[in-house]
Amino acid sequence: MHKETHWKHGGIVGVFGYGGGVIGRYSDAPEQFPTIAHFHTLRVNQPASKFYTSRFLRKLCDMWDHRGSGVTNFHGSTGDMILIGTSTDNLEPTFYDLSHQFDMDLGGSGSNLRTPACCMGKARCEYSCLDTQAICYDLTMTYQDELHRPAFPYKFKFKISGCPNDCVAAIARSCTSIIGTWRDNIRIDQKAVQAYIGGEIAPNAGAFSDRDWGTFDIQKEVIDLCPSGCMYMDGNELKIDDRECVRCMHCINVMPNALRPGVDCGATILNGAKAPILEGAQMSTLIIPFIKMEYPYEEFKDFVDLMWDWWMEEGKNRERLGELIQRQGLSHYIVDILGREPIPQHVREPRSNPYPFWKEEEVPGGWKRDLADFRARHLA
Amino acid sequence: MAADIEELKKKILDFMAKKSKFKPKMYFKDLCKADENAKLREIKKAASALVQEEKVEYWSSGSTTLYSLKGASAKETATFHEEEKE
Numbered sequence: 001m002h003k004e005t006h007w008k009h010g011g012i013v014g015v016f017g018y019g020g021g022v023i024g025r026y027s028d029a030p031e032q033f034p035t036i037a038h039f040h041t042l043r044v045n046q047p048a049s050k051f052y053t054s055r056f057l058r059k060l061c062d063m064w065d066h067r068g069s070g071v072t073n074f075h076g077s078t079g080d081m082i083l084i085g086t087s088t089d090n091l092e093p094t095f096y097d098l099s100h101q102f103d104m105d106l107g108g109s110g111s112n113l114r115t116p117a118c119c120m121g122k123a124r125c126e127y128s129c130l131d132t133q134a135i136c137y138d139l140t141m142t143y144q145d146e147l148h149r150p151a152f153p154y155k156f157k158f159k160i161s162g163c164p165n166d167c168v169a170a171i172a173r174s175c176t177s178i179i180g181t182w183r184d185n186i187r188i189d190q191k192a193v194q195a196y197i198g199g200e201i202a203p204n205a206g207a208f209s210d211r212d213w214g215t216f217d218i219q220k221e222v223i224d225l226c227p228s229g230c231m232y233m234d235g236n237e238l239k240i241d242d243r244e245c246v247r248c249m250h251c252i253n254v255m256p257n258a259l260r261p262g263v264d265c266g267a268t269i270l271n272g273a274k275a276p277i278l279e280g281a282q283m284s285t286l287i288i289p290f291i292k293m294e295y296p297y298e299e300f301k302d303f304v305d306l307m308w309d310w311w312m313e314e315g316k317n318r319e320r321l322g323e324l325i326q327r328q329g330l331s332h333y334i335v336d337i338l339g340r341e342p343i344p345q346h347v348r349e350p351r352s353n354p355y356p357f358w359k360e361e362e363v364p365g366g367w368k369r370d371l372a373d374f375r376a377r378h379l380a
Numbered sequence: 381m382a383a384d385i386e387e388l389k390k391k392i393l394d395f396m397a398k399k400s401k402f403k404p405k406m407y408f409k410d411l412c413k414a415d416e417n418a419k420l421r422e423i424k425k426a427a428s429a430l431v432q433e434e435k436v437e438y439w440s441s442g443s444t445t446l447y448s449l450k451g452a453s454a455k456e457t458a459t460f461h462e463e464e465k466e
Contacts, residue, residue: 110445
């Protein structure tokens with residue numbers, strides 16, 4: 001067995017005027033296998049949060065049986081519906097059907113903005129601090145040109161999660177992660193806290209009921225696991241020092257009836273995640289700790305303009321935004337490009353002050369000294 | 381000052397014709413060298429117009445997109461993959 005592939009990827013295939021959405025695939029043995037001489041893939045922009053009716057899916061499959069191989073992938077890593085396998089002459093008819101019968105568009109591929117993706121957001125999730133679908137739709141419509149007509153150095157991804165649980169893994173997979181958060185206090189229902197302690201409500205919404213894990217221990221299972229140690233019991237009351245909360249969501253996930261995110265909601269913006277092609281995998285790094293993300297998202301879009309202008313100007317061919325930040329420096333990006341004040345949360349290392357500060361009583365002789373005596377031994 | 385789009389389109393076509401002899405497929409950043417004084421967004425607008433006019437076409441590997449003069453990239457398919465391996 002020679003272990004050689006007979007597929008060649010890439011090509012000039014596409015629908016008229018679009019630079020993305022179609023990934024060409026050809027066989028290098030077309031005479032032997034004429035029915036799969038072409039086997040192009042189409043990426044179809046999924047509806048926000050991937051909500052469909054079964055009628056829609058049946059109709060889409062019927063169309064794809066007719067126009068292509070009938071093979072699909074729901075969903076690709078970017079979130080698109082992937083229609084796998086058709087010939088060049090079927091691309092335009094498929095696109096016509098998608099746009100005219102389904103009100104669907106192609107997604108992003110190549111050096112484009114990729115199809116923005118979001119979690120279910122407020123549609124089904126009580127934790128969501130953002131209307132993720134509204135943001136996803138607005139970004140998709142605002143940046144149509146960037147989605148379909150490639151001019152970036154490489155791919156670019158937006159992903160939107162409604163809360164720090166980050167169900168679309170925006171922090172691990174997107175050049176710009178928009179993650180819902182709050183800047184006031186976690187809402188506490190003390191009666192519900194007592195109900196959890198008393199065993200009347202199952203922790204983690206009953207997710208770990210497969211075996212007997214014993215009675216719920218709030219100290220062991222919640223308070224001691226708080227990464228910033230900002231929770232404690234004051235008698236029968238659960239207290240949280242919200243200034244120290246790092247939004248890990250653990251306490252809220254364990255006791256969703258008792259604890260809820262605050263009401264002054266917005267998003268944290270991070271930049272630069274990517275998969276391990278160059279320099280290894282990289283998580284997004286914090287850029288804007290809090291932004292309100294209210295329609296029409298002007299503040300966010302102003303930030304996007306600055307980010308893209310810099311990346312398009314300075315990014316090398318096939319260099320992701322995260323790699324450019326790494327190459328030119330986070331401080332340069334934050335201060336010179338975005339014009340933002342650096343803050344301690346931008347610093348990865350060290351996260352505690354590395355300098356020792358002495359108190360007067362700790363220093364022999366205190367702060368007072370004889371300057372003439374000192375100068376006799378040390379030149380100015 | 382905003383560049384005249386027709387003038388920019390001509391510069392891009394001239395640049396691509398010249399460069400095409402050595403390298404049929406080029407990155408967007410290469411096209412920007414057609415007029416160093418033009419803004420990136422103006423170059424993009426002009427390049428997109430040339431695609432609409434079917435004078436220029438996209439070539440996509442799936443992860444990266446390149447531009448070529450209509451018909452030029454069909455003759456040359458291996459270069460990108462060779463570059464990708466480097």
